[in-house]
Amino acid sequence: MRAAKQYPTALTIAGSDSGGGAGMQADIKTMQHFQVFSTNVVVGLTAQNTLGVQGAYPTDEAVIDAQFDSLMADFDIQAAKTGALFDAKRVAKVAQNVSRYQIKQLVVDPVMVAKGGAALLDEAGVQAMKESLLPKAFLVTPNIPEAELLSGMKIQNEADMAEAAKRIQRFGVANVMVKGGHLPGDEVTNYVLLGSDSFVLTGKKVDTKRKHGTGDTLSAAITAMLAKGISLKRAILLANDYMNAIVSKPLYIGQGHGPLNHGLWSNPKKTFANLTERALRCQLVVGLANVDYDANRLFDLVRAACEAGVSLVQYREKGERSVDFEKRLAVAVTLSRICQKKDVLFFIDDDVDLAIASGADGVHVGQDDTSVASIVERAPQLLIGLSISTMAEFEKSRSSLADLAYIGVGPVFDTKTKKDAKPSIGLAGLKRIKEAAQLPVIAIGGLTEENAAGVYEAGADGIAVISAITKSDNLNRTVQKLSNL
Numbered sequence: 001m002r003a004a005k006q007y008p009t010a011l012t013i014a015g016s017d018s019g020g021g022a023g024m025q026a027d028i029k030t031m032q033h034f035q036v037f038s039t040n041v042v043v044g045l046t047a048q049n050t051l052g053v054q055g056a057y058p059t060d061e062a063v064i065d066a067q068f069d070s071l072m073a074d075f076d077i078q079a080a081k082t083g084a085l086f087d088a089k090r091v092a093k094v095a096q097n098v099s100r101y102q103i104k105q106l107v108v109d110p111v112m113v114a115k116g117g118a119a120l121l122d123e124a125g126v127q128a129m130k131e132s133l134l135p136k137a138f139l140v141t142p143n144i145p146e147a148e149l150l151s152g153m154k155i156q157n158e159a160d161m162a163e164a165a166k167r168i169q170r171f172g173v174a175n176v177m178v179k180g181g182h183l184p185g186d187e188v189t190n191y192v193l194l195g196s197d198s199f200v201l202t203g204k205k206v207d208t209k210r211k212h213g214t215g216d217t218l219s220a221a222i223t224a225m226l227a228k229g230i231s232l233k234r235a236i237l238l239a240n241d242y243m244n245a246i247v248s249k250p251l252y253i254g255q256g257h258g259p260l261n262h263g264l265w266s267n268p269k270k271t272f273a274n275l276t277e278r279a280l281r282c283q284l285v286v287g288l289a290n291v292d293y294d295a296n297r298l299f300d301l302v303r304a305a306c307e308a309g310v311s312l313v314q315y316r317e318k319g320e321r322s323v324d325f326e327k328r329l330a331v332a333v334t335l336s337r338i339c340q341k342k343d344v345l346f347f348i349d350d351d352v353d354l355a356i357a358s359g360a361d362g363v364h365v366g367q368d369d370t371s372v373a374s375i376v377e378r379a380p381q382l383l384i385g386l387s388i389s390t391m392a393e394f395e396k397s398r399s400s401l402a403d404l405a406y407i408g409v410g411p412v413f414d415t416k417t418k419k420d421a422k423p424s425i426g427l428a429g430l431k432r433i434k435e436a437a438q439l440p441v442i443a444i445g446g447l448t449e450e451n452a453a454g455v456y457e458a459g460a461d462g463i464a465v466i467s468a469i470t471k472s473d474n475l476n477r478t479v480q481k482l483s484n485l
């Protein structure tokens, strides 16, 4: 192992993703996470966001040369990686500079096929990759479609990955990591061939669309560790651990295929600056009392509601029978997992201890429950919803408003579900509170598919219901109508 420099420096040669989740931006964030200084050669720009790529603008070849010249005149770069190189001319230009500046530890992420299957490099580009860049690479990290293009064979299982890796080695690259994320199964299997030594790495296949830029991130993590003087095998193992960690902690940014949590921010989902408008649109409030104390029925109902598109589930245990803390915790933990799988926020009604213990995203409290100030002090990571029924309660709560994710306003209409509900405030009462509030207003109480549209017209940002969903004969239709879609 080479002695680590005090400030290890790496280079990313890639395209810019204006959305910040993939490409060079993912590389920089990843390298920063590993405390490696990142220098950059921008091979092209893309106009993109989490919903897609709207435009691609390759950099002039002379500008690529100029960036290499500037960097090499100054920095001591210990490892480099490539990402999207746009076309054959730019692949060749990058390869030329790699030779010219004798870059040894080069990780090639052969970006050729997008997640959705779209080609990111034409045939000539793939050829240039094989002929001019792979022979200069220390490691190449194709995904399944890319490995198929490079090896010329179909890959369906681990044995195929092994054969493809051997074929790719023939282009002159000793080390090949075939990433198996595209293959079916509950786990991701990556096949690694380092010279003649091979091993398989498994990882979590997380059911989330918030993993834009995984290939860039993995190769950037390996490159960062190479820059630190860590051996290739260990760098790959550590990078795999990092990927497993970050996919489990999704960031809630953008409306589509969101970015990875490169900085491993703790509780990123709970920063309510991150909440999108959609995140509070349709809330299911539910507990064992609403399903005859049948926990499996509750789990099935919540699973189906998450599938149907509810954006937040609140576990509210009220009713004749008392359910002890252990049981509530077991239920809450299961509900939390169901919600997490579907990127649905999970809240607990009233019980701050339960919210903390179950790792919920937030807690909903009433006017007479635990105070907002004491929740902030005890559990600053929790999002907070507060019930408000009247303008007087709104005025009384003013000092807490800055700490809230939303206010739950109701009962808008008469409800049979909450025995101690306050008098209903109607659409006019809802409108009055919305006009005064500068934060999301979630309407609750007696809401149905039929009256939901009127509630939105009165200014509500979202809706919370018990019976409309727990008693629905068609969850998809109900959730759509309640979400005002």
Ligand SMILES: Cc1ncc(COP(=O)(O)OP(=O)(O)O)c(N)n1
Binding pocket: 283, 285, 314, 316, 318, 349, 350, 364, 365, 366, 367, 369, 385, 386, 387, 407, 408, 409, 418, 442, 444, 464
């Ligand atoms: C979204 C939402 N709004 C209001 C309430 C009611 O909370 P609270 O006033 O604390 O009454 P109980 O639910 O504890 O009976 C809520 N739970 N959710």
Ligand SMILES: Cc1nc(C(=O)O)sc1CCOP(=O)(O)O
Binding pocket: 285, 387, 408, 409, 410, 411, 412, 414, 415, 416, 417, 418, 421, 422, 444, 445, 446, 447, 464, 465, 466, 467, 468
């Ligand atoms: C839990 C709750 N809180 C209310 C409030 O006004 O604060 S009304 C309510 C009950 C909501 O049930 P349904 O959707 O079946 O009317």
Ligand SMILES: [Mg+2]
Binding pocket: 349, 350, 364, 365, 366, 369
């Ligand atoms: Mg309460």
